[in-house]
Amino acid sequence: MKDGLKIELGRRYRFSASHRLHSSKLSEEENRRVYGKCNNPYGHGHNYVVEVSVSGTVDPATGMIANLADLDGFVEREVTEPFDHKSLNEDVPAFRENVPTTENICKEIYQRLKHFPMAKLERVRVEETGNNTFEYAGEEL
Amino acid sequence: MVYLTRKLEFSASHLYHNPALSAEENKRIFGKCNNPHGHGHNYTLEVTVAGEPDPVTGMVLDLKELKEILEREITQRMDHRFLNYEVAELKGQIPTCENIARVIWNLLEPKISKGRLHKVRLYETPDLYADCFRNGVHGA
Numbered sequence: 001m002k003d004g005l006k007i008e009l010g011r012r013y014r015f016s017a018s019h020r021l022h023s024s025k026l027s028e029e030e031n032r033r034v035y036g037k038c039n040n041p042y043g044h045g046h047n048y049v050v051e052v053s054v055s056g057t058v059d060p061a062t063g064m065i066a067n068l069a070d071l072d073g074f075v076e077r078e079v080t081e082p083f084d085h086k087s088l089n090e091d092v093p094a095f096r097e098n099v100p101t102t103e104n105i106c107k108e109i110y111q112r113l114k115h116f117p118m119a120k121l122e123r124v125r126v127e128e129t130g131n132n133t134f135e136y137a138g139e140e141l
Numbered sequence: 142m143v144y145l146t147r148k149l150e151f152s153a154s155h156l157y158h159n160p161a162l163s164a165e166e167n168k169r170i171f172g173k174c175n176n177p178h179g180h181g182h183n184y185t186l187e188v189t190v191a192g193e194p195d196p197v198t199g200m201v202l203d204l205k206e207l208k209e210i211l212e213r214e215i216t217q218r219m220d221h222r223f224l225n226y227e228v229a230e231l232k233g234q235i236p237t238c239e240n241i242a243r244v245i246w247n248l249l250e251p252k253i254s255k256g257r258l259h260k261v262r263l264y265e266t267p268d269l270y271a272d273c274f275r276n277g278v279h280g281a
Binding site: 003004005007008009010011012013053060061062063064068069 | 159161170236237239240242246262267268269273274275276277
C-alpha cells in the first residue's frame with residue numbers, strides 16, 4: 001500500500017542457557033575484576049527473551065508481512081534449538097572465542113536471522129533478565 | 142522532541158479467511174486462525190505522539206484529550222466486537238495485527254490536534270505485535 005506508512009512485526013521468543021564470562025585475552029585476576037560473579041568457572045544461567053522485528057510489504061491476500069509459522073520455524077531452527085538448554089560457551093561455536101555477553105549474543109542472533117527470506121530483519125533485542133536489555137540493528141552504513 | 146505514549150486495552154474476536162483462496166489454502170496459510178467461528182484476543186494498544194511541550198501547560202498533548210480520542214475512535218469501535226463483521230474500516234481485509242495497526246493509524250492521525258502521531262504499536266498477545274509509523278521516521 002503506497003500510503004507512506006511502514007509496518008513492522010515484532011515477535012518474542014525464549015530460551016534458557018548457561019554461560020561464563022571469561023576472556024582469554026585477560027589474566028585470571030583481570031577476568032575476576034571485570035566480570036565479577038559472571039566469571040564463576042562453573043558458569044550460571046539465564047532465561048533469555050529474544051525480540052525479533054521484521055518489516056516488509058503487507059501481502060493483501062494474507063494481511064501479513066510474513067507468515068508467523070515461517071518466522072517461528074526459522075527462529076526455532078537458527079536460534080532456539082541451538083541455544084535452548086545449552087552452555088553457550090561449550091555448545092555454540094561462535095562463543096568458543098567470543099565472550100557470550102548479551103551484546104555478543106545479540107549480534108550472533110542478528111547474523112543468524114538476517115537471511116530470513118520472507119521479510120527484512122530490522123533488529124534483535126535480547127533481555128538477559130527483566131532489567132538488562134540489549135539491542136542490535138546491524139552496522140550503520 | 143518529547144514522545145508521549147498512552148496505552149489502552151480492548152478485547153475482540155476475529156478470524157483469518159480469504160474468500161479468493163480455496164478452503165485448503167486458507168487452512169494451510171492461516172492454520173487455527175482460520176476457524177470459521179472465530180477466536181479472540183486481549184489487544185494492547187500503545188499510541189505515541191511526538192511534539193514539544195507547550196510552554197504554558199507543559200504538555201505535548203492533553204492526556205485527557207488523547208484518552209477521549211482513543212475511547213471514541215478505538216474502544217467504541219473495536220472493544221467487544223467481531224473485527225471481521227463489525228469494523229467497517231477492516232472490510233475486505235484480513236484483520237491481522239499488521240492491518241489493524243494500519244487502520245488504527247489512519248483513524249487516529251487526523252484526530253491528533255497537537256504534536257503528531259509518531260507510532261502505533263498493537264499487541265495481539267504479549268509475544269506478538271505490529272508497529273506502524275511514517276516511512277523514514279523512526280526512533281523512540
